[in-house]
Amino acid sequence: MNEFIGRIQAVNRVALVARVSAFLEKRLFVEGSEVSTGDLLYQLEQPPFQAQVDVSKATVDQLDAQHRNAELALERAQQLVKTSATSQATVDAALATERALAAQIAGAQAQLKTAEINLGYTEIRAPIDGKITSTSVTEGNVVSPTSGTLASLVSQDPMYVIFAVAQRTVLDLRNRYANKGGYDAVVIKLRLPDGRIYGQDGKLDYVSPTVAENTDTLTLRGSIPNPVFPGMKAGQPGSRELADGEFVTVLLEGVQPVPVLAIPRAAVLSDQQGDYVYVVDAQGKAQIRRLQLGQSTPTTAVVTSGLQEGELVISEGVQRVVRPGEAVSAGPASPPPAMPPSAAPGGSSDAKPPSAAAKPASGDAGAKP
Numbered sequence: 347m348n349e350f351i352g353r354i355q356a357v358n359r360v361a362l363v364a365r366v367s368a369f370l371e372k373r374l375f376v377e378g379s380e381v382s383t384g385d386l387l388y389q390l391e392q393p394p395f396q397a398q399v400d401v402s403k404a405t406v407d408q409l410d411a412q413h414r415n416a417e418l419a420l421e422r423a424q425q426l427v428k429t430s431a432t433s434q435a436t437v438d439a440a441l442a443t444e445r446a447l448a449a450q451i452a453g454a455q456a457q458l459k460t461a462e463i464n465l466g467y468t469e470i471r472a473p474i475d476g477k478i479t480s481t482s483v484t485e486g487n488v489v490s491p492t493s494g495t496l497a498s499l500v501s502q503d504p505m506y507v508i509f510a511v512a513q514r515t516v517l518d519l520r521n522r523y524a525n526k527g528g529y530d531a532v533v534i535k536l537r538l539p540d541g542r543i544y545g546q547d548g549k550l551d552y553v554s555p556t557v558a559e560n561t562d563t564l565t566l567r568g569s570i571p572n573p574v575f576p577g578m579k580a581g582q583p584g585s586r587e588l589a590d591g592e593f594v595t596v597l598l599e600g601v602q603p604v605p606v607l608a609i610p611r612a613a614v615l616s617d618q619q620g621d622y623v624y625v626v627d628a629q630g631k632a633q634i635r636r637l638q639l640g641q642s643t644p645t646t647a648v649v650t651s652g653l654q655e656g657e658l659v660i661s662e663g664v665q666r667v668v669r670p671g672e673a674v675s676a677g678p679a680s681p682p683p684a685m686p687p688s689a690a691p692g693g694s695s696d697a698k699p700p701s702a703a704a705k706p707a708s709g710d711a712g713a714k715p
Contacts, residue, residue: 349537349595349596349597349598350509350510350511350595350596350598351509351593351594351595351596352507352508352509352536352593352594352595352596353507353508353509353591353592353593353594354505354506354507354588354589354590354591354592354593354594355505355506355507355508355590355591356476356500356501356502356505356506356590357501357504357505357506357569358474358476358499358500358501359498359499359500359501359590360473360474360476360498360499361495361498362387362388362470362495362496362497362498362499363491363493363494363495363496364388364390364467364470364489364490364491364493364496365464365467365491366390366395366464366467366468366490366491367488367489367490367491368390368391368392368394368395368468368488368489368490369390369391369486369487369488369489370388370389370390370391370483370484370485370486370487370488370489371389371390371391371485372388372389372485373387373388373481373484373485374386374387374388374389375387375478376581377478377479377480377481377497378477378478378479378480378581378583379477379478379581380475380476380477380478380502380580380581381472381475381476381477381478381499382472382475383472383473383474383475384471384472385471385472386469386470386471387470387471387472387478387497388469388470388496389468389469389470390467390468390469390470390489391468392465392468395461395464395465395467395468396465398461398464398465399458399461399462399465401461402454402457402458402460402461403458405454405457405458406451406454406455406458409447409450409451409454410451412447413444413447413448413450413451416440416443416444416447417444419440419443419444420437420440420441420443420444422440423436423437423440424437424440470496472499473499474499474501475501475502476499476500476501476502477499477500477502477581478497478498478499478500479497479498479499479500480497481496481497482494482495482496482497483496500590502572502580502586503571503572503573503574503586504548504569504570504571504572505569505570505571505572505588505590506567506568506569506570507534507536507548507567507568507570507594507596508565508566508567509565509566509567509568509596510558510561510563510564510565510566511563511564511565511566512562512563512564513557513562513563513564516553516564516566519532519598529550529553530549530550532549532550532598532599533547533548533549533598533599534547534548534549534550534568534570534596534597534598534599535547535548535596535597535598535599536548536570536588536594536595536596536597537594537595537597538587538594539592539593539594543597544570544587544588544594545587546570546571546572546573546587547570548568548569548570548571549568549569549570550566550567550568551567551568551569552566552567553565553566553567554566568596570588572586572587572588573586574586575587606640606648606649607648607649607650607653607655608646608647608648608649609623609646609647609649609653609659609661610645610646610647610661611645611646611647612661612662613647613659613660613661614637614639614647619636620636620638621636621637621638621639622634622635622636622637623635623637623653623659623660624659624660624670625653625657625658625659625660626658626659626660626674629673630673630674630675631670631671631672631673631674632660632670632671632672632673632674633670633671634670635652635653635657636652637649637650637651637652637653638650638651638652660674
């Protein structure tokens with residue numbers, strides 16, 4: 347199990363701004379609610395923009411009529427030139443007039459399209475599904491492209507979790523799961539600020555291609571569901587567990603169990619040279635054994651090196667062992683605590699403690715020399 351500090355981040359974030367200058371007539375949403383794509387959020391003053399559309403349409407109609415007359419004049423001139431009743435210059439002039447009007451129609455149609463687009467900008471609609479913030483401008487004010495953000499939309503489901511991981515740890519993860527699907531075999535779990543484990547699992551979907559020079563870390567990103575709580579409506583306060591910008595603890599686990607060797611944490615002692623335990627050798631004597639610990643819990647220690655499965659470890663009455671080489675009488679230890687999945691590398695609950703533990707023959711009174 348690897349733990350990192352991460353931050354929740356919305357997948358999509360949109361700043362709503364005005365595209366035209368106009369009075370803000372209506373705000374059509376409840377601040378803090380969730381809206382859907384296409385919902386009308388703001389209504390701006392429309393009459394000036396509708397008038398511009400009408401003027402542009404009239405201009406197009408007028409030029410269409412002039413163009414039709416120019417086409418007829420060109421046809422007559424082309425017929426007359428065949429009988430020498432008119433000159434070629436007259437035909438050329440009629441053709442130029444017809445082409446000029448065709449070009450003016452194209453320009454007028456473009457102006458009409460622009461006017462229609464500006465009219466459409468008087469309705470500000472939600473471009474994505476998400477939760478909307480409070481509005482910064484109220485009805486009756488003039489808004490424009492320079493007014494800044496009117497409100498922001500933040501997507502809710504799924505969410506990203508962003509966290510920094512040391513380069514060495516990234517390499518360890520890659521090597522550990524290389525033959526199990528790579529990063530696809532890594533499951534993301536979250537510990538919320540109140541200590542609870544979040545009920546949804548996530549998946550890694552991005553690893554930064556650049557190592558940060560000042561921290562020697564890579565930025566990893568996972569995607570994790572953020573559904574609405576049963577019995578609640580989307581947009582209600584607290585209707586979703588994760589919030590944009592929230593700090594969480596990221597737990598990386600493997601989809602396949604990784605067996606580990608575990609012993610009671612009470613059996614582990616420490617001095618200046620590191621961690622050690624007392625083991626019972628074949629002659630029934632206590633011996634010091636140096637070891638390396640992995641990710642552990644307050645009740646269970648994961649041993650990465652120094653012990654073999656089946657060795658006897660003194661887990662109770664350790665303080666009664668005066669010195670190495672003293673004879674002890676091995677007996678069954680008290681039942682060890684269950685190894686939680688969060689304590690095992692790769693998220694395994696398949697922890698393998700030594701096959702027996704040693705304790706003093708006289709109950710918990712201590713080892714008898």
